[in-house]
Amino acid sequence: MPAQSVAPAQDDATWKLIAHILERYHETHRREFPEAIRLARKVEAVHAGDADRPTGLADHLALMFDDLDGHQRKEEQVLFPMMMQGGGPMIRFPITRMMAEHAEVDEQLVRLRTLTRDFTPPEGACATWRLLCLTCRKIHDDLIEHMRLENEELFAAFLG
Template sequence: MTPDPGTPQRPEVGALIELIQTRYHDTHRREFPEAIRLARKVEAVHAAEPECPRGLADLLALMLDDLESHQQREERVLFPMLLAGGSPMVRFPIARMMAEHLDVEEQLIRLRTLTHDFANPLGACDTWRGLTQLCRKLDADLREHMRLENEELFAPFMD
C-alpha cells in the first residue's frame, strides 16, 4: 500500500537520533556553559538591582549537570537499543527518560520565572540582553528536543 502523500511520514530512527544528537545534544553542550558564564556575570554586576536573576547561574548549572547525565544515558544505552530495533525491555529506559523530561519542564518554569518571562529590564546591558536571548533559545530548544524524543522517537516503541 502506498502511503497517503498528505500524511507526514515518521523519519527513520537513525536519522532522528542523528538529528537529536547534532541539533540538540551538541548544541546544549555548547550553549549551557555560555549561559552559565553570562548569568554569573549579570548576577555579580547587577546584584543590587531588583530585577537581577539571582540564582539563575545555579539553576543553569544544575540543568546542565542533569542534562549531561540524561544525554549520556541516551547516547550510551537507549539510542543503541533503539537502533537495534528495540525490545520489550526498551520501555523501561524510555519511561525513565520521559519522566526526566517532566523534571526538565519544571526547571524551565523556574528559568522563565527567574528571567521574568525572558524580558529584559529597561536599560539592560549587552550581557544581560545576551543572557535573556540565550535563555529564551535554551527554553525553546529544550521543549522541541523533548517533543521530538517523546512524540516521534520514543512513542512508536511504547505501543
Template sequence: MLEDVHVAHAAPCHPEALSLAAANDRSLDVPGLIELILTRFHETHRREFPEAIRLARKVEAVHAAEAECPRGLADHLAFMADDLEGHQQREELVLFPMMLRGGSPMIGMPIGRMMAEHRDVEDQLARLRALTHDHAAPPGACHTWQALVRACRKLDVDLTEHMRLENEVLFQHFLD
C-alpha cells in the same frame, strides 16, 4: 559515547534529511531521528549551556544590587546543565544504541525513565522562566543581560522542542 552512537547505524544521514520538518512529518527513520537529536540538540546544549552560565554569573555579579537581578540563575543553569548531561549520557549509552538495534522487550523502562526526566526538565524550565521574568530583560538592560535573556530563551525553546521530538516522535516508534 556520542561518537559511538553517531556511527552505530550503517547508512549515513544526509544533511538535508536532518531537519525538524522531516522529523515532524515522520519521514525520518529511527537512525535519522537519533542523528538529528544528537546533532541539533545534544551537541547544541553542550555548547550553549556554558555560555549561558558565564553570562548569568556576570549579570549576577555586576547587577547584584538591582531588584530585577536574576539571583540564582547561574546556579540554576549549572544544575540544569549537569542534570541534562546525565540524561543525554543515558540516552547515548543505553537507549539510543538499544533503539538502533531495533528495540527490546524491555525498552519501555528506559523510555519511561527518559519521559519522567523530561517532566523534571519542564519544571526546571518553569523555574528558568521565573528567574528571567519570562525571558525579558528590564528596560535599559546592558548588552550582557540582553544576551543572557536571549540565551535562556533559546535554551527553553530548544529543550522544549527536543523533548517533544523524543516524546511524541522517536519514542512512539517503540511504544505503539
C-alpha cells in the same frame, strides 16, 4: 532479520532522527549551557546591587545542565543503541525513565522562565543581560522541541 528487530525503513528513520537529535540538540545544549551560565554569573556579579537581577539564575542553569548532561549520556550510551538494535520488550523501561526526566525538565523550565521574568530584561539592561535573556529563551525553546521530538516521535515509535 531477528524477530525483535524493526523493519529496515524504520531503522533508517530511527537512525536519522537519532542523528538529528544528537547534532541539533545534544551538541547544541553542550555548547550553549556553559555560555549561558557564564553570562548569568557575569550579570549577577555586575548587577549585584540591582533588585531586578536574576539572582540564582547561574546556579539554576548549572543544575539544569548537570541533570541534562547525565540524561543525554544515558540516551547516548544505553537507550539510543538499544533503539538501533531494534528495541525489544525491555526498551519500555529506559524510555519511561527518560520521559519522567523530561517531566522534571518541564519543572526546571518553569523556574527558568520565572528567574528571567519570562526572558525579558529590564528597561535599559546592558547588552550582556539582554544576550542572557535571549540565550535562556533559546535554551528553553530548544529543550521544549527536543523533548517533543523524543516523546512524540522517537519514543512513540517504540512504545507503539
